[in-house]
Amino acid sequence: MEDCRPLGFLIGLPFALIALLISLVGAVIWILGSILSCLCPCCACFSGLANLxxxxxxxxxxxxxxxxxxxPC
Known part of the structure; x- marks a missing residue:
C-alpha cells in the first residue's frame, strides 16, 4: 500500500524549516557542550545540555x- 500524504509534507514544510534553524542552534550547543564536558567531566549538566x-x-x-x-490519505 502506497503512502499518499504529500499534502501533510507541504503543510509541514514551513514548520520544518523553522525547526531546521532550531536544530542548527542545537548543533552549536552540542559542540560547545561536548567540549565543556571533556574539559570538566565533573559537571554533569554539560552532558544533559548535549542530550538536549x-x-x-x-x-x-x-x-x-x-x-x-x-x-488523512
Missing part, C-alpha cells in the same frame, strides 16, 4: 513526520 541539543537536532524530522500523519 541532540533532541533539537532531531526536531525537523519529528515535525515533518507529525504533520504527515495528521493529514
Amino acid at each position: 541539543a541532540v533532541d533539537l537536532i532531531k526536531l525537523p524530522v519529528k515535525v515533518i513526520r507529525w504533520f504527515i500523519h495528521q493529514i
